[in-house]
Amino acid sequence: MTTRAFVRALAVASVFAAGCSDPAEPPLPAFSVSPTTQWSGGTITIRSSYFANRNVALLIVAGSDTVAYSTMDDSTATAQLPPGPSGPVTLRLVRGTRRDSLATVQRVGYSVKRTVTPALYGELLATDSAGAPVVLGGTFTGTGNREPVVRLRVVPGTSQILTLRQPSNTQYGMAPSSIPGAFTVRDANDSIRLVTLLVDTPAIIDSMHGWSTAFTRQVSLLRSGAWLRTQSHYSYVSYDTGGSSALVPTESPWAVYMSPRGDRTTLATVVGNAGVPVWDNATDSVAYRLPFLSTEAAAFSTDGNTLFVVGGYQYGSDSLVAVNATTGASLLPKVKLPDGMHGMGLAYRPSVSGGQLLVGAATTSTLALLVYRASTLELLGILPSGDACPDMQTGPCFSGVVSVDDIHDRAYLVIPGTPTPIWTFELLP
Numbered sequence: 001m002t003t004r005a006f007v008r009a010l011a012v013a014s015v016f017a018a019g020c021s022d023p024a025e026p027p028l029p030a031f032s033v034s035p036t037t038q039w040s041g042g043t044i045t046i047r048s049s050y051f052a053n054r055n056v057a058l059l060i061v062a063g064s065d066t067v068a069y070s071t072m073d074d075s076t077a078t079a080q081l082p083p084g085p086s087g088p089v090t091l092r093l094v095r096g097t098r099r100d101s102l103a104t105v106q107r108v109g110y111s112v113k114r115t116v117t118p119a120l121y122g123e124l125l126a127t128d129s130a131g132a133p134v135v136l137g138g139t140f141t142g143t144g145n146r147e148p149v150v151r152l153r154v155v156p157g158t159s160q161i162l163t164l165r166q167p168s169n170t171q172y173g174m175a176p177s178s179i180p181g182a183f184t185v186r187d188a189n190d191s192i193r194l195v196t197l198l199v200d201t202p203a204i205i206d207s208m209h210g211w212s213t214a215f216t217r218q219v220s221l222l223r224s225g226a227w228l229r230t231q232s233h234y235s236y237v238s239y240d241t242g243g244s245s246a247l248v249p250t251e252s253p254w255a256v257y258m259s260p261r262g263d264r265t266t267l268a269t270v271v272g273n274a275g276v277p278v279w280d281n282a283t284d285s286v287a288y289r290l291p292f293l294s295t296e297a298a299a300f301s302t303d304g305n306t307l308f309v310v311g312g313y314q315y316g317s318d319s320l321v322a323v324n325a326t327t328g329a330s331l332l333p334k335v336k337l338p339d340g341m342h343g344m345g346l347a348y349r350p351s352v353s354g355g356q357l358l359v360g361a362a363t364t365s366t367l368a369l370l371v372y373r374a375s376t377l378e379l380l381g382i383l384p385s386g387d388a389c390p391d392m393q394t395g396p397c398f399s400g401v402v403s404v405d406d407i408h409d410r411a412y413l414v415i416p417g418t419p420t421p422i423w424t425f426e427l428l429p
Contacts, residue, residue, distance in 0.1 A: 039381025
């Protein structure tokens, strides 16, 4: 039965029940629901002898939402918990004018929205310091000068403008490096430096030598003396000793992602039919290409073995893929994001069995966090924020990131804006 036909059947059942006198309804047998705590949009199992020998479909509701279910046998059904914010959700059986409570499920999803100043501007970069989530961005001066770096400590919601500036001349953000906690910036003399940004007092630990800094977007240290540089139409590796690698076509790159092992690097970018490149940091050559015309975000597993990428090319939903980070071999079939959503951020959560992927996703009417099982790409939860992204390609959601606080079982969507909004989501431990 199609979803539309099923809803019609439920409506007919409701009208039929409403025409009967309530006293004619049989006594209600016991119902049980498991799990009693579940993701927003996650699957629940309902058990009751009431599913046996019924001539009409049961109408189960949660607030104003109808709960669509599929019977497994004469005592068991599975259903999707309606997406929504964190809190208790009571399931009720509608019989005529009666609404009998069946069970209450604790829904895990969106929690609260805050804003912070100083505000973050342009492309954002999610990172962490000893498990504490940090987001790096720029601040908007409006003068055309290179933008100062803003460091946001996400859990307390405190941001700070630093004296260092982003590598690009406007909003293209920063990039990770093969040295954990170090990022490329420009100093007061307009030279590119590698700086530790996650400590209280940033410190310069390396410098890029002998190259013009014009037209640069992001700069990422692949290994000592070798720097990946992105520009409007191409990316390449330049060397402190002089010379550079071959140009690799990459249209409008806006983010850089590096393996925690420091051996592979890829971009959020648009390319032709060849696929999005993944660099071998040891040789500066393209190790393989991802099966996408464009990528929106990427994340590596903690051990660096697997690369997860969300992307597509503006048509329908984006897709999620998992590949062997060393070879590029596909590990699982591509999975489409639900409801025509496009990705805008991706984080790997290692603290649960099989790992989890947290995908920031949006349409013109919805901004949500999607939860996937990393080992299978099974969709576990849909966590809507209650807000929307009216402009997907040039608006603020396009530049946002997912930031994870595993210590407190929370995740955050951080979007550039004045002030900068932070949406907090509860996570199942």
